[in-house]
Amino acid sequence: MAFFRSHVLxxxxxxxxxxxxxxxxxxxxxxLVAQGLNDEIQVLExxxxxDPVLFGPDLMVYPEGVHYACISADDxxxxxxEHFLKGRPVEKFRAQERVVVDEELGAPKPKEVRVVLxxxxxxxxxxxxxxxxxxxxxxxAKVLSEYTPEQVIxxxxxxxxxxxxxxxxxxxxxxQFARQNPGDIKYVICNADEGDPGAFxxxxxxxxxxxxxxxxxxxxxxxxxxxxxxxxxxxxxxLAVKTISIAIEQARDLGLLxxxxxxxxxxxxxxxxxxxGAFVCGEETxxxxxIEGRRGEPxxxxxxxxxxxxxxxxxxxxxxxxxxxxxQIILRxxxxxxxxxxxxxxxxxxxxxxxxxxxxxxxxVPLGITLREIIYDIGGGIKDGKGFRAIxxxxxxxxxxxxxxxxxxxxxxxxxxxxxxMGSGGLVVMDTGNCMVxxxxxxxxxxxxxxxxxCTPCRxxxxxxxxxxxxICEGKGQDGDIERLEELSGWIKxxxxxxxxxxxxxxxxxxxxxxxxxxxxxIYEKRCPAKVCKALITYNIIKETCTxxxxxxxxxxxxxISGERRQPHRIDPDICIxxxxxxxxxxxxxxxxx
Amino acid sequence: xxxxxxxxxxxxxxxxxxRALIDEILAANKDRPGGLMVxxxxxxxxxxxxxxxMQLYIANRLxxxxxxxxxxxxxxxxxxxxxxxxxxxxxxxxxxxxxxGAPQLIEKAKQxxxxxxxxxxxxxxxxxxxxxxxxxxxxAPVVVVDEDSHGRVRPNKFPQLVRGLxxxxxx
Ligand SMILES: Cc1cc2nc3c(=O)[nH]c(=O)nc-3n(C[C@H](O)[C@H](O)[C@H](O)COP(=O)(O)O)c2cc1C
Ligand code: FES
Numbered sequence: 001m002a003f004f005r006s007h008v009l010x011x012x013x014x015x016x017x018x019x020x021x022x023x024x025x026x027x028x029x030x031x032l033v034a035q036g037l038n039d040e041i042q043v044l045e046x047x048x049x050x051d052p053v054l055f056g057p058d059l060m061v062y063p064e065g066v067h068y069a070c071i072s073a074d075d076x077x078x079x080x081x082e083h084f085l086k087g088r089p090v091e092k093f094r095a096q097e098r099v100v101v102d103e104e105l106g107a108p109k110p111k112e113v114r115v116v117l118x119x120x121x122x123x124x125x126x127x128x129x130x131x132x133x134x135x136x137x138x139x140x141a142k143v144l145s146e147y148t149p150e151q152v153i154x155x156x157x158x159x160x161x162x163x164x165x166x167x168x169x170x171x172x173x174x175x176q177f178a179r180q181n182p183g184d185i186k187y188v189i190c191n192a193d194e195g196d197p198g199a200f201x202x203x204x205x206x207x208x209x210x211x212x213x214x215x216x217x218x219x220x221x222x223x224x225x226x227x228x229x230x231x232x233x234x235x236x237x238x239l240a241v242k243t244i245s246i247a248i249e250q251a252r253d254l255g256l257l258x259x260x261x262x263x264x265x266x267x268x269x270x271x272x273x274x275x276x277g278a279f280v281c282g283e284e285t286x287x288x289x290x291i292e293g294r295r296g297e298p299x300x301x302x303x304x305x306x307x308x309x310x311x312x313x314x315x316x317x318x319x320x321x322x323x324x325x326x327x328q329i330i331l332r333x334x335x336x337x338x339x340x341x342x343x344x345x346x347x348x349x350x351x352x353x354x355x356x357x358x359x360x361x362x363x364x365v366p367l368g369i370t371l372r373e374i375i376y377d378i379g380g381g382i383k384d385g386k387g388f389r390a391i392x393x394x395x396x397x398x399x400x401x402x403x404x405x406x407x408x409x410x411x412x413x414x415x416x417x418x419x420x421x422m423g424s425g426g427l428v429v430m431d432t433g434n435c436m437v438x439x440x441x442x443x444x445x446x447x448x449x450x451x452x453x454x455c456t457p458c459r460x461x462x463x464x465x466x467x468x469x470x471x472i473c474e475g476k477g478q479d480g481d482i483e484r485l486e487e488l489s490g491w492i493k494x495x496x497x498x499x500x501x502x503x504x505x506x507x508x509x510x511x512x513x514x515x516x517x518x519x520x521x522x523i524y525e526k527r528c529p530a531k532v533c534k535a536l537i538t539y540n541i542i543k544e545t546c547t548x549x550x551x552x553x554x555x556x557x558x559x560x561i562s563g564e565r566r567q568p569h570r571i572d573p574d575i576c577i578x579x580x581x582x583x584x585x586x587x588x589x590x591x592x593x594x
Numbered sequence: 595x596x597x598x599x600x601x602x603x604x605x606x607x608x609x610x611x612x613r614a615l616i617d618e619i620l621a622a623n624k625d626r627p628g629g630l631m632v633x634x635x636x637x638x639x640x641x642x643x644x645x646x647x648m649q650l651y652i653a654n655r656l657x658x659x660x661x662x663x664x665x666x667x668x669x670x671x672x673x674x675x676x677x678x679x680x681x682x683x684x685x686x687x688x689x690x691x692x693x694x695g696a697p698q699l700i701e702k703a704k705q706x707x708x709x710x711x712x713x714x715x716x717x718x719x720x721x722x723x724x725x726x727x728x729x730x731x732x733x734a735p736v737v738v739v740d741e742d743s744h745g746r747v748r749p750n751k752f753p754q755l756v757r758g759l760x761x762x763x764x765x
Contacts, residue, residue: 428690
């Protein structure tokens, strides 16, 4: 009888079959024969190993008891070489213990202070009693029983709270204007459009602590004298819409929304309105047009919303996070809030860390912290041992910052003076593998797609910028392009109707300022230093490293890779579309870029 | 104001139960301030698209010019005028996903399904789309299959993602 040193069990449960378990079995047989191991390793089919939905198709290797999850036929050659031939279990394919980890929001790191995020993950967002147990609605009760509307505004003014939606306008002042403008009907609006790519703080607040937003809005309504509010949430966030809608129902049931709140003569109610995928609707005047059921096109200000907002009535519009801060300020006092932060920017700010960092996810830190502390102390530094290249803040209207800005304390003024902006709080960190010209092109592509088309500088100017940037990336850049970009950027910034166009040139201007040499390399040397721009690079297979496992050839969308099994492969540069898939799928790191 | 247009016989306006659904949505929201957006959002999510005859029908029922309705439908990217496939696969092209490998993933999808983003497979099973940041950036690149988002999708895992959707009886 044959003696096998190892057994590989492959799960062939229906779910795993659907996901290609039989191909995995075939590939295993194939590869074992090819590597001469078929007398040593036995392949067996078994009904089920781990949870197929989570792990399938999965393999179990005995006697070691190693569990590999989500395996496809492409992974087999690598497993056979590494594990069965060299005896080194492949860590990256192993099934993780099924511990429920919240990938977006971990335990607070030492430099964090959680105010807005304090309840998230701790309370059940669908149960108002959980919120009440954490002093929920105590601020509203305090305001209704002890404060006049003017006193509420004074507290918010004294706290130094500034709008968290981007521009950083003092919230107390905004409320004061809305209060002072006469009118029987006034509206309170919450901007939950969160359109900046790379930002998801508002989503987590709505999904995890919806009542904090409702309570903040109700206090604002009391302060300015409003009876009706709207929460405008983007359609991409179905769970947030559902959670906040349930929360509104529950608040109504307990008399915390609706007529005569908490037995007083103050009445206020809320409605959720859903966007339909237009970035410009995050801009306040466009957002109000959208609530009114119209095309979400911005209009010039003044008149500001505090004078003539929704349906031309005085309105107050704030961001989700701005409102979520309010109950805490009322309860813990303006001095407490003002004790955190810098001279002009008080309190904490949530940020969404994304990109090439070790720890991505949500954080909340006191303003005034440095980028270095965020990237290295909280984010754990750049992943895969690469170097830091840039950090993008403020979304498409923000800018890129580089090494020299790492010790800049983050607040509204600091970021603006460095050529970027606070924005809503998305931080996308980029390592040395990112081409900054390509990043500028990416943002311009986004902006010209999202431009609503109402004003010419934004509609046509951003298109021209995109054309120039695309040419540079394609190796068709010409002498004078940099100057053209600069001049055009200046005009667009100065003459656009709304913040979308005014901020549109920022990514170009900031990268030009910090990474001019990269632009020059593209234009004058037809070279992409970061090896990203497709027209300026070629992919190549390193002969010595390639094992001929055929994964790249099978995954190449252009069929540009040829070679015999177990022989080094080669890429035909004339057919190659430079998509980079081969590099991503190669388990042996045998692909290089020149 | 009544424009003459041909209504295909399978248009929701011409199909009794579909039309009843539209009527129901209209009745519930037509007196709401700013109700047009709410109505269009509901119709899009319950019927899946808003055809020209549907736009005309809604305009007439609300007593507004059809140009108003069409203006709104064409402004927002979520509203579509043609039916989509039974399943929608959306690729996030937000910043984090862009730097995290979404472009490569889209190349792969084009190869596997033989269609470009914005198109539907011949059998009507799958529509490919590119979307804005879905707010799951820490798991880039993100692919949303119908309502479920999948994070950290590598190009060679993409076929597994679609396999269940293309098979007959796949739901
Ligand atoms: C193009 C554009 C997009 C915007 N997107 C958002 C957004 O997604 N969320 C947000 O809160 N503010 C956004 N704003 C800012 C709003 O216009 C407005 O300043 C903000 O809602 C005010 O709230 P705050 O004072 O609490 O910051 C955007 C502005 C512009 C010009
Ligand atoms: S960038 Fe893709 S989820 Fe945010």
